[in-house]
Amino acid sequence: MFTVVERELEMRLVLSPEHAVAVPARLGYRTDDPYAVHITFHINSQFPVHWTFARELLVEGVFRPCGQGDVRVWPTKTEGRGVVLMALSSPDGDALLEAPAAQVSAWLERTLRAVPPGTEGEQLGIDDGLAQLLAQ
Template sequence: MNSSGTTATAEFGLRLVVPDRASVPLVARLDYTAEDPYAIKVAFHVGEDEPVEWIFARELLTVGIVRPVGEGDIRVWPSKGSEERIVNIALSSPFGQAQFDAPMAPLAEFLHRTYEIVPAGEEKDFVDLDAEIAEHLCS
């Protein structure tokens, strides 16, 4: 896990849950930056191709390690595996659905580091609203 004053990055193993089959081990990379304080980018490395990337609300992952949260495209909930506490992440898109089991400890540690960079409730102080509006108006 890496972090600086404005960014945090982590890579850890997780499992793709495949019904009626053994789970498939994968690696996920999480990236957080104070420039986008509400979001965490997760890249799922699913093979030799480019990783599959999703953007998660930081709050969704934070709440999801404590209780079930989310509806629609992303749902997150805690559970206890046979040996460790895990976080379940279910994703849905027009291209299909996937469910992952991630170890809670490294996810919680990563989230803790993001809140050291941008404390809860202070996200708006890191967003340049005028620049965001200008970018969308000029696009």
């Protein structure tokens, strides 16, 4: 049995310094995939976009710039409110998304209560599986 921690929120796709578009999104976390976070954009559209990356990257990115390559995350302030920026790159294009820091942080706290940092491996049952394999 596993636990799912989800949160729907409105992110903003930053098109230029002056222009951004609202994008409905869903943050997802599953205890049977304890190292990853999942973000789905355009959740009510015919072709939603899914991204998966390390939970640790998002946790760190709430506090300081981190990541390289396909996913980079950093905190900043926009119009006097705390936000988390996510720069996502793929062969299909690049996107800069802005999420409310308070909502992302509250959701991350729920994931950290479900699976505390350092205990992710215990969720996978690798030790039990290996013991069963070696017992045969």
